[in-house]
Amino acid sequence: MKPRMMAGSSGDTKNPKIKPRPIVRIGIFLISHSIVVSLLCFAAGIVALILLPLFAKNTYISENALMPGSANSMLSSQDVKEANKLVKDIIGLKLSSEEARIEIPRLIAQHMADAGSEVYYHKFHPQMSQFYPLHFFSGSPNSGNIKENHSCVSHAINTVGIIRAPRGDGKEAIVLVTPYNSEKVELGEALSLALAYSIFSLLTRVTWLAKDVIWLAADARYGEYASVTAWLRDYHIPQFSALEKLDADICFESGYPHEQNENQIRTDVISRAGTMAAGLVFKVVDKHKETDKDTLSIYAEASNGQMPNLDLINIVNYLAVHRQGLRVKVEKLYFLLDSVFLKIVGDVLETIGKVARSLNARWEFGIPVADYIDGAATLASSMYHQALGVPTGSHGAFRDYQVDAITLEISPKVSLNNEVRILEFLLRGGRLIEGTIRSVNNLLEKFHQSFFLYFLTSPSKFVSVGVYMIAFGLLVVPLPIIAASLYCDANVLDSHCIKEQQKSGPASTNEAGIAFQSWRWLHAAKVVLVIHLWGAIVSLLPYLMYQFPEMTPTTSMLSWGLLSIASLLFLHQILGSPYSCVTVNQSPNREWAVLKSMMIAAAGIGLGLMSIINFATAQIGALLIVPMCLMVHPLKHVYRAGRLRTLAVTACNISLGFIGFPPAAFLFLKAYSEGLGSVSAGDFWNWVESLWAWNSATYLYLGHEGYRLKHCRHGHCQGGQNQRAGEQNDRYRR
Structure with a gap:
């Protein structure tokens, strides 16, 4: 009995089943359930942001x-x-x-x-x-x-x-x-x-x-x-x-x-x-x-x-x-004092606090409605002024x-x-x-004992960096998960394409497909780099326009827009179409997935870098950029789906594109608060001029928002090409 068992064990050692490390298994689990995990993390980030006034601490003298x-x-x-x-x-x-x-x-x-x-x-x-x-x-x-x-x-x-x-x-x-x-x-x-x-x-x-x-x-x-x-x-x-x-x-x-x-x-x-x-x-x-x-x-x-x-x-x-x-x-932002949403949240938190104290008198949870609304309005003002970057x-x-x-x-x-x-x-x-x-x-x-990174919720209460960075982390976590998931899905589907080509195509075609699969991310990186280069050019254009002080704000704004479009066309002519390298073995749908993966990764890195420069800007930017990165999708890719899904995705793309486009969002908010008659195209130029006059890093974010819109444009263009290849990959996916 023993020799047979030893022989069996020696046979097992020839082909051992090596289990991946726990961190690898966690990564595989997150990637395989990326959509659910991303939604849960983003929702948890918003909830954590809403609950920040609840976790505010009383100020104290550290020194x-x-x-x-x-x-x-x-x-x-x-x-x-x-x-x-x-x-x-x-x-x-x-x-x-x-x-x-x-x-x-x-x-x-x-x-x-x-x-x-x-x-x-x-x-x-x-x-x-x-x-x-x-x-x-x-x-x-x-x-x-x-x-x-x-x-x-x-x-x-x-x-x-x-x-x-x-x-x-x-x-x-x-x-x-x-x-x-x-x-x-x-x-x-x-x-x-x-x-x-x-x-x-x-x-x-x-x-x-x-x-x-x-x-x-x-x-x-x-x-x-x-x-x-x-x-x-x-x-x-x-x-x-x-x-x-x-x-x-x-x-x-x-x-x-x-x-x-x-x-x-x-x-x-x-x-x-x-x-x-x-x-x-x-x-x-x-x-x-x-x-x-x-x-x-x-x-x-x-x-x-x-x-x-x-x-x-x-x-x-x-x-x-x-x-x-x-x-x-x-x-504080006084218009938030009349917010119905904050009142509802305050009522819920006050009720939960009463229930918790009834169960155990030592449980100090909850906050009065008036204190929550006032703290939320003060917190929003503190975040807004820090994010704006103007003293x-x-x-x-x-x-x-x-x-x-x-x-x-x-x-x-x-x-x-x-x-x-x-x-x-x-x-x-x-x-x-x-x-x-x-x-x-x-x-x-010098002062060094107390905090330098904090948000105020009242003159005697604050939220430290150790608390509010949790909300930022939850908001940003979906970006690397979705990026890895998209890239892995693209690799799996491309492997199916290559295996299908191996049955009928020559060996040279197979080798070319494998080589393209290995280096395909370089093309996506080039596209992302070019669009960021365009964003940098858009950000630097006001420096050239400011050499002509006789221009009115409206004229400056229109000139800025025209020069931005002209620079985009110029880069397109020099560097070529972003989808020009799509081969027979590669579907435009899969190429768009790799491009979106690279774009999301770049957005995550950008938010991380901005959190070092100005945490409030990164916090608010995450609320706007993360939904755009996760929900943006080429419209022609969803036209084959049901009408309800097509309508929902189209509405999300248009609304997020409008919110993410700084001039449109600024003019809409100004019209909502002051009336439509007070809106002019030069108002946005005056606001942007005040940002760069104070060297605000928020201005750089505004200049690079064209990158998000350009990404949508890329996806829309690629979705209409090579319908046959797209249908073939859909068959592999099913």
Whole structure:
């Protein structure tokens, strides 16, 4: 018995059945059930995205050294009264716009000097809005060339004061920014300057200051962002051009304010402090809307979805709520507050939470309907502004130099029409800024403990990257699965074709078919590469068109469309038809499957790369691109099916093509929100122009959307060729 068993076992070892590894078996299972798995993953991704407000966590201070509110405020009523005098002096000036551009900086500089700080003027000229296609991720916006033929009166003047810390070594600094329009100062801007002056004068007397403090009174004559960007650029990258030196000498007499104590205020050189630890941009906005509390609005989004360290927002929120009694707000999409869908989802989650707590009191699940709707509207706003890639304030200029900064907008609860309310308002706002400076002053290193990747659902709740990346992963997972499934199906069907040819064709034909099967993916890769090349050309065309500034937005938009079509035809003539290499052994249906597989793989790689640059853009892009990649299909391939399926696929292709075509989608949304009469072709050009002006990576996505439409066009053309070969492959598939 034993020898026979051994002999049998030795016979089995000659042809052993090797089981594939578990990961291979999982891959085979996913590919064989690709449609079901893709639908489940995409649906789960959408559900996870909808449930994000439910999984939002309360904010907390990660860095113990910050210790917000641990010390009593030193700002007194006397400091506020001195600051109120500055408000009266500014409002009391009855000057023309040209005189105000000189007198107001002089007045601010004089108050800075009287407080005992170093003061200097920073002159800058307006910048041309130019399109730099190669500077999307390296260049800062508004860094174009100075406008030609500028005169001495065309420049703006920033006033800068520096306090040297008595306990510091000059290696770190905190920046305070108060923008104002020098040509016409409003009451809110005057209050912002007074608020900064009250804090600045206090900090010149304290002994606990360990970081230098810089006060930038930014002349927002050409925009808040332009003034802050110009100063930061010259602060970090000093100019040594002889032309600028000559320009400064020529414009010195008429360009700078004349001071009585010129030894205290410098005009020829930029004084510097240490490395910037944080930046606070604050301004007073009188919205004439009475509320029960003073309101603080926080703006944190910078270019390409960059966010400051969450601890900076946390300390401001903590001090505002628990120390000064302010109502803190962040931006939200208000039209979502009336959404019926969000109300239904909120009701379901609240009901599930009640049932869970009735079963076990420890199960903390669910959320009130009002909190869910408000959190979803805030989350949508946070995702939208990050995905758009345009800063929500002048604090975005600091992120280009890796400095954490936010913008604070303080609104009074009632109109400031008497001195008592002004003093009370300045005292509350001043103590908030003082407490924030004191917390940042305690840091021994840069912000690093808390999160840099997050979405806000309220001023005190956030969704971290470890949570919202789950939704993105579920949305993107179908792309590699479908790509592998299509490619494997094409290989299997081609093997059937080759075996059929072997029965009747010569050996040379068989060898050619096998060789074509091995290298067929190169043709699909070439098509994908060419279409991406066309997308790059479409994205670069505005750079050439911008050399003609006389063109109107409508003319520019039409020219952009015509040039895009012309470039597509040019590439088609040079590189030939994308289906020109289809052979007798290869069906156009199978070639289209390989092309779609390559396209889906490229889309997945693109979404992955975009998630590194701007996660919010990739998240929203996945919601639009993944359905397009999965559902797009040549229409002539489904005409042989039933009418219902043909109608459904046709409707899906047309609707997804419309949604995925940026100009059509933009104009449709604008017509829906503002009315059909407000829509023009130039509106999309103006919007795209604002994106490239801020070096937004979202603009690159818009330029490459033609790739998706081109893919649909390829599939449509191939479906009509070689009907006989298509029917033969359909027979093999059955």
